[in-house]
Amino acid sequence: MPSLGRLHLITDTRAGRRPLAVLGAVLPVAHAELVVQVRVEDGATDRQAYDLARRVVELCRPYEVSCLVNDRLHVALAVGADGGHVGADDLPVTAARRVLGPAAVLGATAREPVTATAAVSAGASYLGVGPYRATSTKDGLPPAIGAAGVRAVAEVVGVPVLAIGGVTGEDVRALRAAGAYGVAVVGALSGADDPARTAAALIRELTC
Numbered sequence: 001m002p003s004l005g006r007l008h009l010i011t012d013t014r015a016g017r018r019p020l021a022v023l024g025a026v027l028p029v030a031h032a033e034l035v036v037q038v039r040v041e042d043g044a045t046d047r048q049a050y051d052l053a054r055r056v057v058e059l060c061r062p063y064e065v066s067c068l069v070n071d072r073l074h075v076a077l078a079v080g081a082d083g084g085h086v087g088a089d090d091l092p093v094t095a096a097r098r099v100l101g102p103a104a105v106l107g108a109t110a111r112e113p114v115t116a117t118a119a120v121s122a123g124a125s126y127l128g129v130g131p132y133r134a135t136s137t138k139d140g141l142p143p144a145i146g147a148a149g150v151r152a153v154a155e156v157v158g159v160p161v162l163a164i165g166g167v168t169g170e171d172v173r174a175l176r177a178a179g180a181y182g183v184a185v186v187g188a189l190s191g192a193d194d195p196a197r198t199a200a201a202l203i204r205e206l207t208c
């Protein structure tokens with residue numbers, strides 16, 4: 001299984017955002033600590049997801065940066081991605097593992113210890129744990145779990161825990177102290193004035 005980077009950049013495909021430009025800026029500074037998760041809006045077609053994922057894989061390849069696809073595991077397989085990420089509305093983790101195979105990176109969303117341990121038993125190789133704090137990037141999320149919620153999960157699993165939801169560079173120290181291995185972000189990079197500088201700062205905080 002490929003080693004897992006600590007900074008997960010999740011593509012921002014909301015209107016007006018430029019996911020490929022942001023990725024192009026971040027890749028040269030991020031090296032092995034970057035993982036890219038291709039996430040499209042729920043209403044996007046499979047063809048749109050495929051076209052974006054194919055371009056992301058192409059961009060990442062020269063940098064040896066891993067690429068995962070959110071939800072749509074057939075797209076992950078079709079573009080030769082390194083794996084995928086599933087949550088409560090997606091394929092169950094056991095089924096996702098069967099689809100992707102034993103060597104793939106498979107992430108699962110877990111919001112509390114019980115679902116976290118179940119996801120790991122079912123074959124998850126890392127967990128996305130959140131929302132750390134309230135975020136406007138995604139609708140319909142449950143209340144924020146904060147550092148205590150991240151810690152509660154990190155304490156009971158042996159796989160990397162990535163904190164997600166409203167995370168910025170200023171949160172990294174507290175999240176690492178709570179047991180997080182890394183962070184997954186949308187807005188912190190997509191909305192940054194200088195995504196390369198922001199990514200470099202995040203990686204410094206994640207690896208110091």
Ligand SMILES: Cc1ncc(COP(=O)(O)OP(=O)(O)O)c(N)n1
Pocket residue numbers: 008037039070071085086087088089090107108109127128129138162164184
């Ligand atoms: C790293 C990471 N953590 C959590 C999620 C959320 O997944 P999910 O709950 O399935 O919600 P959607 O992203 O599919 O809307 C994630 N994508 N990545």
Ligand SMILES: Cc1nc(C(=O)O)sc1CCOP(=O)(O)O
Pocket residue numbers: 109129130131132135136137138141164165166167184185186187188
């Ligand atoms: C896609 C997603 N999933 C979440 C969860 O808690 O499951 S929070 C989230 C959005 C993360 O975006 P930002 O970094 O801009 O807050």
Ligand SMILES: [Mg+2]
Pocket residue numbers: 070071085086087088089090
């Ligand atoms: Mg999902």
